[in-house]
Amino acid sequence: MIELCKLPYAYAALEPVISAETMTFHHDKHHAAYVKKANDLAAKAGLDDLSVEELVVQAKAQGDTKLYNNAAQVWNHGFFWQSMTGDSAKPSGDLASAIDASFGDLASLKTTFVEAGVGHFGAGWVWLAAVGDQLKVVSTHDADDLLTASGDVPLIVCDLWEHAYYLDHQNDREAFLKSWFDKLANWDFAAQQFMAARAGEPGYSYPAMADQSA
Ligand SMILES: [Fe+2]
Known part of the structure; x- marks a missing residue:
């Protein structure tokens, strides 16, 4: 069984x-x-004792598209909640150096990130990811994740599905992405992920049920 993870902040923390x-x-x-x-489909497939990460990998390996789509969306959303904060501070330390080395500066990363998100056709996700010390921006379609898609380690992600922004920004995905990048991106979380990537560790894992009882 997997559980709906708690938001790491109040519902209103990311306003406006x-x-x-x-x-x-x-x-x-x-x-x-x-x-x-995901729980219903995992139970039917006899996979209900797996973690979310294991479920995503297993569903993809088995070609179980319905289970994969739902499990990957569970994971992607858990990662998305962590990718945001109401107290966004600029990147610092090794992460800031890596951004400068890979993109030139933070403003250039923003341009690349926003362009990738705006240019992405339909629903999906736009990610900042690390491959070793190198950073890159990638987008994935629908539920597609970075756990199984490649060797890239995700640092932060923004949701490009209309349900993420339509009530607040209507069809203006660009305005949403620009504000998101400037005001909500959680660079502390990205720095933790970057450290894990360079250490060859998995980084973020979706909370298990027991982790949420505290
Ligand atoms: Fe979403």
Whole structure:
């Protein structure tokens, strides 16, 4: 069994870029629905004792598209919640150096990230990822994740599904992405992920049920 992970902040913590109304629907309805469907499908497949990470990998390996889509969306949303903060501070230390080395500076990374998100056709995700010390921006379609898609370690992600921004920004994905990057990106989390990537460690893992009882 997997569980709907708790938000690491209040529903209104990301306003005005993302309203409490959007966060409530996004977490309590969309994310919750992926959790329920993933649990139902995992139980039918006899895979209900797996972690979310194991479930994503196993469903993909077995070609179980429905289970994969729902399990990957569970994981992607858990990672997305961590990728944001209401107290966004600029990147520092090794992460800032890596951003400068890979993109030139933070403003150039922003341009690349926003362009990738705006240019992405339909639903999906835009990621900042690390391959060793190198950083890159990639987008994935629908539920596609970075756990199974490549050797890239995700640092942060932004949700490109319309449910992530439509109530607050209507069709203006570009305005959403620019504000998201400037005001919500959680660079402390990205730095932790970058450290894990360079140490060859897995980094973020979706909370198990026992982790959330505290
Ligand atoms: Fe979403």
